Amino acid sequence: LNQAYLFNPRNAYQxxxxxxxxxxxxxxxxxxxxxxxxxNVTYTTSGEMSPLLKDPKLRTIGIGTRILLCGGEGFVVFEGTQAVNKAETLENGDKYYAGYTLAVIGDMKGMKSEYIRAATFDGYGVSLFVGIGIPIPVIDEDMMADIAVPNERLYTYVYDYGYSERSRKALARVSYAQLRSGEVEIDGKKIRTAPLSSVYKARKIADELKNKILNGEFLMTNPAAPLPPREKLEVLNTERNK
Structure with missing residues (x-):
């Protein structure tokens, strides 16, 4: 093939x-x-290994940022679908970030099958596991403070997926340290947790990216333009006007 590239409109869910x-x-x-x-409780974000939780204000990640996509060279091309980057200040002063996403593109010829895999969910359908590494330069003390936030201070909400999407309720807010421990407590009940993303693979991708940078095989780039802010997610209303 002369060209083979992957364009994925929703990646690296913050x-x-x-x-x-x-x-x-x-x-x-x-x-x-x-x-x-x-x-049980399942979760997908890798906590402190999530690039968009390390640069939550998108100060160094933008349009044109060079990334490691499935082991090969790729680029951020725009905001991803369902992107929302509104922050909530919690009662303890920590921040909760809703969930920005990235649209990315990369040359498939340089990718590794280890970092792009087909996925099947029994009784539901198919998906794709995509491994992404994003370099985040420490440009000042504020950036270092964001990068250093551990799983104990990174949070998500547990939603009830027993009901349709528009009527789901948040049952609890938990830290990624709690999720990673293998057990969370909701309404006095201890519940087993299981990740759908691999922290082992995330660390391996991070190490590979680090080594490429140190060996001069991966040149970091400044964004050509910032990613657009997105305060809320517009929901498609299929009901006809009466």
Whole structure:
């Protein structure tokens, strides 16, 4: 092939919600199989390994940023679908970031199958596991403070996926340290947790990117333009006007 490239309009979800199921029936979802009566909690974001949680204000990540996409060279081309970067200040002073996303493109000829894999969710459908590494330069003390925030101070909400998307309720706010411990507590019940993303792979991608930079094989770039801010997510209303 002369050209083979991957364009993916939604990647590196900054901070996706965790999922559980309060109903009495098993639910097959894109968050995996959710057991009845809050039998488990699944989550996808890798916490302190999530690039957009390390640069939550998008100060160094923008249009034109060079990235490591599936082990090969790629670039951020625009905001991703469902991107929202509104921040909420919590009662303890920490920040909760909703969930920005990135649209990216890369040369498939340089990619590694280890970092791009087909995924199937039993009873739901298919998806794709995509590994992304984004270099974040420490440009000042404020950037260092954001980069240094640990899992204990990074949070997401657990939503009830037993019901349709528009009527889902947030059941609890938990830290990624709690999720990574293998157990969270909701309404006095201890619930097992399971990740859908691999922290092992995330660390491996980060190490590979670091070595490429140190060896002069990967040149960091300044963004050509900032990514657009997005305060809220517009929801498609399919109901006809009466």
């Amino acid at each position: 901070n996706y919600s965790a999922a559980t199921n309060t109903t009495k029936t098993t639910k097959r979802t894109y968050m995996g199989t959710l057991l009845p009566c809050m039998g």
